[in-house]
Amino acid sequence: MxxxxxxxxxxxxxxxxxxxxxxxxxxxxxxxxxxxxxxxxxxxxxxxxxxxxxxxxxxxxxxxxxxxxxxxxxRVLHQRRKQTEDALRREWGPDFENNLAQVKRAVAYVDAQAPGFGQWVREEAGDNPALGRMLLWLARTVAEDSGPPRGGSHQPDMREMSPEEFITEAFANARKGDN
Structure with a gap:
């Protein structure tokens, strides 16, 4: 009808x-x-x-x-990603490009451990400034936990950690105040 x-x-x-x-x-x-x-x-x-x-x-x-x-x-996704970029540019100031490079390395690191993570970030979560902050924290935590320089050059400790070990260690470091 x-x-x-x-x-x-x-x-x-x-x-x-x-x-x-x-x-x-x-x-x-x-x-x-x-x-x-x-x-x-x-x-x-x-x-x-x-x-x-x-x-x-x-x-x-x-x-x-x-x-x-x-x-x-x-259109909405593009606007949200632009708003996220603008928010992080304001928050990170002159360190934006360096921090963004660290975030990209963190995404690649997690994607190597959990395939599909990078695609998820690109397609569904790349418009969230909180995720950008968390990935920057992750990048810095992984870099700090990679061990002291050896033989005059920085050689990260690339030992394999289970997801449970990594999360436990990351939260233990966060509790101690290590960023």
């Missing part, structure tokens, strides 16, 4: 979707939303396909809505 401007309901004509007249695929899997390949199988995209099918949206309208949502989400 479609809502009539007079307040009544008008029966739908066959093939007339909720958003636009025309044919619709009928099954969620039949909607091509034109999303980037890396979003194939994304739960949100699948939910939207089910939504579009249930409301009998035309493929064109469904694709336009998906494209609009994606562009808005990307």
């Amino acid at each position: 479609l809502i009539n401007p007079d307040g009544g309901e008008t029966p739908r004509k066959p093939g007339q979707g909720a958003g636009q007249a025309g044919t619709h695929p009928g099954k969620p899997g039949d909607y091509d939303l034109g999303l980037p390949r890396e979003m194939d199988g994304d739960p949100m995209a699948e939910e939207f396909r089910a939504f579009a099918a249930k409301r009998e949206l035309s493929p064109e309208l469904a694709r336009e809505l998906a494209s609009f949502h994606l562009s808005q989400a990307q």
Whole structure:
């Protein structure tokens, strides 16, 4: 049923979707939303396909809505990342570039221990200034815990630690006041 401007309901004509007249695929899997390949199988995209099918949206309208949502989400993410960068630039002042390099090394370090962490930071958590602060702390902690210089050059102690050992040691150092 479609809502009539007079307040009544008008029966739908066959093939007339909720958003636009025309044919619709009928099954969620039949909607091509034109999303980037890396979003194939994304739960949100699948939910939207089910939504579009249930409301009998035309493929064109469904694709336009998906494209609009994606562009808005990307805009918001860009704004949040810019706000995070601005906040950390203010907080870290002239040390920003050096601190950012340390954060990147910390991300690489954690990613080597827990594959997928770097991707998670880049795709989902890179807009959080608290994460940047924590990773800077981690980078400094790992550098401090790497041991004294040997033979005139700094050679970090690269012994393998379990995640439990690392976390226990990091919190013990934090409790002692070691940053």
